[in-house]
Amino acid sequence: MLRKIANPARLLTFQRTMASTASTGPLVRTELDSQTGYATVILNRAPVNSLSLEFMAEIIKTVDELERSKIRGMILTSPSSKVFCAGLDVLEMVNPSEDRLRSVWRNLQDTWAKLYGTSFPTVALINGHAPAGGCLLALTCEYRIMCSNFSIGLNETQLGLAVPPWLQKTMRNTVGSREAEIACIKGTMFSSEEALKIGLVDELAADKGEAMHKACNYLDTFKNMSPYARSATKLLLRNKKIEDMKRAREDDIDRVVKNVMNSDFQAGLAAYLQSLKDRKK
Numbered sequence: 661m662l663r664k665i666a667n668p669a670r671l672l673t674f675q676r677t678m679a680s681t682a683s684t685g686p687l688v689r690t691e692l693d694s695q696t697g698y699a700t701v702i703l704n705r706a707p708v709n710s711l712s713l714e715f716m717a718e719i720i721k722t723v724d725e726l727e728r729s730k731i732r733g734m735i736l737t738s739p740s741s742k743v744f745c746a747g748l749d750v751l752e753m754v755n756p757s758e759d760r761l762r763s764v765w766r767n768l769q770d771t772w773a774k775l776y777g778t779s780f781p782t783v784a785l786i787n788g789h790a791p792a793g794g795c796l797l798a799l800t801c802e803y804r805i806m807c808s809n810f811s812i813g814l815n816e817t818q819l820g821l822a823v824p825p826w827l828q829k830t831m832r833n834t835v836g837s838r839e840a841e842i843a844c845i846k847g848t849m850f851s852s853e854e855a856l857k858i859g860l861v862d863e864l865a866a867d868k869g870e871a872m873h874k875a876c877n878y879l880d881t882f883k884n885m886s887p888y889a890r891s892a893t894k895l896l897l898r899n900k901k902i903e904d905m906k907r908a909r910e911d912d913i914d915r916v917v918k919n920v921m922n923s924d925f926q927a928g929l930a931a932y933l934q935s936l937k938d939r940k941k
């Protein structure tokens with residue numbers, strides 16, 4: 661739970677330290693297997709693949725390129741041995757300018773929509789923790805394979821954030837209404853094994869190699885199927901949810917701005933950032 665913090669100077673120190681952490685190489689790498697037509701998309705924003713405005717723009721650009729390249733399937737993963745994606749970059753929420761916050765949220769909506777509405781089959785290879793926005797990325801994929809001993813979930817309420825309706829719906833479609841309601845309200849983080857039990861992930865794997873094998877097996881099930889019939893069916897299932905999100909997106913952004921610009925939220929966030937740092941001591 662969030663504690664209030666009285667000393668803003670501690671927050672500034674944290675901000676500087678986190679901002680100095682740089683990634684090496686492009687923010688998103690793509691490896692295409694020319695034999696199968698499967699693309700492995702590697703999220704590459706060290707240290708924890710947190711979603712900044714620019715990182716989300718790269719993810720959107722990558723998916724657009726893959727659509728144009730007519731790939732046969734995508735596997736979304738991380739090069740880290742511990743973290744799939746740590747969710748939104750929390751620094752995007754620390755005293756942001758309203759314009760930037762609006763752009764961040766718009767990019768998060770677009771990242772969700774773009775990945776959710778791909779014409780090609782998608783697998784999330786969750787080889788590390790996937791809290792909040794990390795769970796969102798996994799939920800956009802058709803199939804989820806998770807390595808053991810990590811955690812996943814929509815823990816936004818624990819951070820003082822409301823889960824937006826379009827994301828709640830995605831969770832509901834995946835685990836069912838009852839599980840989704842309780843999980844979203846409580847902000848539950850599930851172990852890999854618990855996630856399998858409630859259907860938040862489809863399979864577990866002992867390690868990344870096994871997960872990759874299982875991911876290819878899933879994509880192989882469509883090898884002899886008409887790509888048109890497959891993608892048309894997927895989009896008939898998913899397009900309405902994307903359109904619903906787009907129709908309500910300005911209200912959604914206004915709600916987030918109100919939530920994040922609120923001084924109680926900022927105080928809670930400062931405490932949360934400090935608790936992340938303290939965990940390391």
Ligand SMILES: CC/C=C\C/C=C\C/C=C\CC/C=C/CC(=O)SCCNC(=O)CCNC(=O)[C@H](O)C(C)(C)COP(=O)(O)OP(=O)(O)OC[C@H]1O[C@@H](n2cnc3c(N)ncnc32)[C@H](O)[C@@H]1OP(=O)(O)O
Nearest residue numbers: 677678710746747748749750764789792793816821822823
């Ligand atoms: C702008 C939008 C505003 C509002 C949104 C409103 C509503 C949103 C509702 C739902 C939509 C979806 C969006 C959700 C919001 C989020 O995603 S908020 C972020 C939630 N994420 C977390 O709370 C994860 C926090 N991190 C951890 O628990 C651990 O770091 C993790 C288990 C991922 C990995 O642990 P470990 O391997 O031990 O690594 P460290 O903890 O040591 O971390 C390494 C460094 O990375 C920094 N870091 C960790 N997480 C983040 C992050 N999300 N953003 C930025 N930086 C992060 C961490 O502080 C360490 O930095 P340091 O080395 O100390 O400098």
